[in-house]
Amino acid sequence: MMSSSPAVDVRDLCVVRGGREVLHRITFDVPRGAVVGLLGPSGCGKTTLMRALVGVQIVDSGTVTVLGDAAGSRGLRHRVGYATQTPAVYADLSVAENLRYFASVLRAPRSDVDRVVDEVGLGKQRDQVVSTLSGGQLNRVNLAVALLGTPELLVLDEPTVGLDPVLREELWELFRALADRGTTLIVSSHVMDEAGRTDRLLLMREGRVLADGAPEALRSRTGADDLEGAFLQLIKEHAGSPA
Ligand SMILES: Nc1ncnc2c1ncn2[C@@H]1O[C@H](COP(=O)(O)OP(=O)(O)OP(=O)(O)O)[C@@H](O)[C@H]1O
Numbered sequence: 726m727m728s729s730s731p732a733v734d735v736r737d738l739c740v741v742r743g744g745r746e747v748l749h750r751i752t753f754d755v756p757r758g759a760v761v762g763l764l765g766p767s768g769c770g771k772t773t774l775m776r777a778l779v780g781v782q783i784v785d786s787g788t789v790t791v792l793g794d795a796a797g798s799r800g801l802r803h804r805v806g807y808a809t810q811t812p813a814v815y816a817d818l819s820v821a822e823n824l825r826y827f828a829s830v831l832r833a834p835r836s837d838v839d840r841v842v843d844e845v846g847l848g849k850q851r852d853q854v855v856s857t858l859s860g861g862q863l864n865r866v867n868l869a870v871a872l873l874g875t876p877e878l879l880v881l882d883e884p885t886v887g888l889d890p891v892l893r894e895e896l897w898e899l900f901r902a903l904a905d906r907g908t909t910l911i912v913s914s915h916v917m918d919e920a921g922r923t924d925r926l927l928l929m930r931e932g933r934v935l936a937d938g939a940p941e942a943l944r945s946r947t948g949a950d951d952l953e954g955a956f957l958q959l960i961k962e963h964a965g966s967p968a
Pocket residue numbers: 742743744747765766767768769770771772773774810915
């Protein structure tokens with residue numbers, strides 16, 4: 726039965742890294758089946774927030790609930806897929822060998838290997854050793870691992886970095902197809918032109934969520950021509966408001 730709890734519910738989340746608070750009382754929730762973009766400049770805290778969602782980040786205060794359970798709970802292990810920014814695959818194994826290995830660790834069906842190879846468009850590189858792949862192909866192997874086991878929530882840290890426009894387009898089509906099947910996706914990026922493809926945007930800056938809404942609503946609220954302009958406008962508004 727489909728649960729009605731949100732896919733993600735974050736309340737007053739504060740995270741300290743290296744003795745400095747890098748997330749300041751972040752609060753938001755995400756309904757199931759949404760494609761949410763996490764956007765903001767380098768260092769604003771996107772990766773830290775994603776780490777908190779998958780339960781690998783020590784949290785100072787606040788709560789992070791994922792698919793109805795506390796982030797990082799044992800029961801979430803097979804329900805949440807995470808693709809880190811730095812690919813975490815074995816360089817001396819082929820694409821298929823990596824995927825077979827991770828499928829067995831995750832206890833995902835063996836047939837998933839062919840499915841995810843196809844989804845990320847790596848059919849031709851299936852038997853190629855990972856150390857010989859291009860940067861974009863390597864990113865896609867990393868993404869393929871996160872897709873194994875058909876997780877209900879996918880947390881993807883800059884999955885389209887280094888990809889040409891055609892591949893980026895294909896991946897966004899894949900994200901949409903996954904969401905249409907009920908998967909929730911949280912995708913970080915600092916490329917504004919990808920933001921328009923999401924259902925919902927969380928604009929982050931300096932450890933805070935500056936704005937949270939549908940791309941079109943953010944654009945019309947600020948009166949900007951595009952999302953880049955909207956983001957700049959929101960930064961100005963934020964700078965002028967009391968802390
Ligand atoms: N291990 C760490 N120790 C100390 N500070 C850290 C550590 N990791 C990250 N930080 C700091 O936390 C802040 C948020 O970093 P984070 O990696 O979450 O940003 P980001 O938005 O994902 O950046 P990017 O887009 O460049 O990946 C930054 O100021 C960063 O320097």
